[in-house]
Amino acid sequence: MHFTQTLELFPEQRVTQMLFKDVKNAAELRQSAVEGKINAALINPIMLVSPFQALLAANKAVHLQTIGKMKTRSLNSEIIFNLSPTNNISEAFKRFGISDQDRSLLVVVVHSKDESEFLSNIASRVDGQQVPAEDFSSFSDPAKIRKLYKVTPQEETCGSLLDAVVCRMATKDVM
Amino acid sequence: MATLQLLRAAQILQQGAEGRVYRAEFLGKPAVIKERFPKRYRHPELDERLTHRRTVQEVRSILRCRRAGISTPVVYFVDYSSSCIFLEEIVDSQTVRDFIASSQPSSSQKDQELHWLAKLIGQILAKMHDEDVIHGDLTTSNMLLRRGPESSEFELVLIDFGLSYISALAEDKGVDLFVLEKAFLSTHPNTELLFQQLLHSYSTSSKKSSAVIKKLEEVRLRGRKRSMVG
Numbered sequence: 001m002h003f004t005q006t007l008e009l010f011p012e013q014r015v016t017q018m019l020f021k022d023v024k025n026a027a028e029l030r031q032s033a034v035e036g037k038i039n040a041a042l043i044n045p046i047m048l049v050s051p052f053q054a055l056l057a058a059n060k061a062v063h064l065q066t067i068g069k070m071k072t073r074s075l076n077s078e079i080i081f082n083l084s085p086t087n088n089i090s091e092a093f094k095r096f097g098i099s100d101q102d103r104s105l106l107v108v109v110v111h112s113k114d115e116s117e118f119l120s121n122i123a124s125r126v127d128g129q130q131v132p133a134e135d136f137s138s139f140s141d142p143a144k145i146r147k148l149y150k151v152t153p154q155e156e157t158c159g160s161l162l163d164a165v166v167c168r169m170a171t172k173d174v175m
Numbered sequence: 176m177a178t179l180q181l182l183r184a185a186q187i188l189q190q191g192a193e194g195r196v197y198r199a200e201f202l203g204k205p206a207v208i209k210e211r212f213p214k215r216y217r218h219p220e221l222d223e224r225l226t227h228r229r230t231v232q233e234v235r236s237i238l239r240c241r242r243a244g245i246s247t248p249v250v251y252f253v254d255y256s257s258s259c260i261f262l263e264e265i266v267d268s269q270t271v272r273d274f275i276a277s278s279q280p281s282s283s284q285k286d287q288e289l290h291w292l293a294k295l296i297g298q299i300l301a302k303m304h305d306e307d308v309i310h311g312d313l314t315t316s317n318m319l320l321r322r323g324p325e326s327s328e329f330e331l332v333l334i335d336f337g338l339s340y341i342s343a344l345a346e347d348k349g350v351d352l353f354v355l356e357k358a359f360l361s362t363h364p365n366t367e368l369l370f371q372q373l374l375h376s377y378s379t380s381s382k383k384s385s386a387v388i389k390k391l392e393e394v395r396l397r398g399r400k401r402s403m404v405g
């Protein structure tokens with residue numbers, strides 16, 4: 001169910017993604033995250049095309065943390081910020097962070113090698129049904145994604161929607 | 176310096192004066208990593224600024240091309256602290272250079288057999304110039320051919336925007352074509368007709384081609400004069 005990938009740039013670090021539907025305690029989870037009681041990025045998956053997108057955001061967050069250049073106050077909020085095509089932090093949280101009434105949830109955790117207990121601990125706090133982390137497509141809204149990332153129809157003739165999104169995320173600092 | 180550690184273990188594809196190109200796995204995908212290294216003869220601060228600007232220009236040009244529907248590698252990640260760009264590896268592709276070289280031993284027929292390719296390159300360069308992207312290093316090695324996933328047709332992928340910049344000037348576009356012309360004709364002997372086809376395709380595809388072709392002719396003339404004097 002989980003999707004775990006090692007960060008080649010930071011071989012001690014793993015990124016694990018867990019996807020949930022029918023979540024009933026989003027408000028409570030969000031509150032815990034705000035208070036720093038859940039060490040994970042809690043994301044609304046509607047604007048995500050694939051686990052690769054969150055993986056890139058996490059890699060960039062760890063990179064910026066390592067060189068001391070994060071734009072937000074924590075690694076988890078930096079992951080959320082990196083998903084956004086703009087440099088507006090509150091806008092990023094509105095679009096990508098979990099809201100109290102959300103029913104679907106992506107949990108992104110950056111951790112070191114063997115922390116299965118830590119992961120299942122986080123998973124157990126979600127009152128919802130976990131689904132395979134590859135099932136993004138059943139949550140995402142391509143029309144909204146195209147609008148938010150300003151993807152042109154021409155662009156999708158030479159690549160996928162994911163390609164377009166990934167390029168926006170990677171280059172937003174210099175646009 | 177996590178990036179530099181990764182690169183030390185990666186496979187080197189190309190070693191140049193400005194930087195190196197590597198191949199490595201990145202977030203589980205095959206990737207090409209372009210590293211620019213500092214030039215010791217330049218003042219460190221100036222060098223850092225110039226290197227940063229080049230890196231920025233490279234990713235901006237790639238995005239501008241992709242927005243217009245021109246195939247270029249996807250940008251995965253940019254590490255500005257070590258001036259490294261992580262790009263999608265274009266797998267199962269070959270350079271236009273190799274394709275032309277292996278296409279037809281009897282050179283007299285190259286322009287017929289490769290007409291479609293000349294046409295395709297002309298169309299894509301026209302589109303790129305209409306977006307005001309100047310590639311800066313057009314050669315047949317910086318163009319890859321791959322077959323699309325669903326079709327049997329070849330797709331042209333432009334790579335190496337390391338010297339690219341944005342400009343609307345016909346002069347810059349003319350020089351861009353002149354660089355390609357020189358590289359093309361010296362790499363592929365007896366392809367004057369083929370290159371003419373390429374320029375013809377460019378002319379009919381670009382909205383602003385006449386000024387560019389005029390500049391190309393001027394630049395050619397200048398080049399010839401210079402070589403007569405020198």
Ligand SMILES: Nc1ncnc2c1ncn2[C@@H]1O[C@H](COP(=O)(O)O)[C@@H](O)[C@H]1O
Pocket residue numbers: 188189196207209248262263264265266270316317334335336
């Ligand atoms: N994205 C890519 N996918 C596959 N091969 C590449 C890519 N980028 C560069 N190369 C190869 O590496 C060489 C040098 O790269 P460049 O400096 O970008 O021209 C090229 O001639 C290609 O053979």
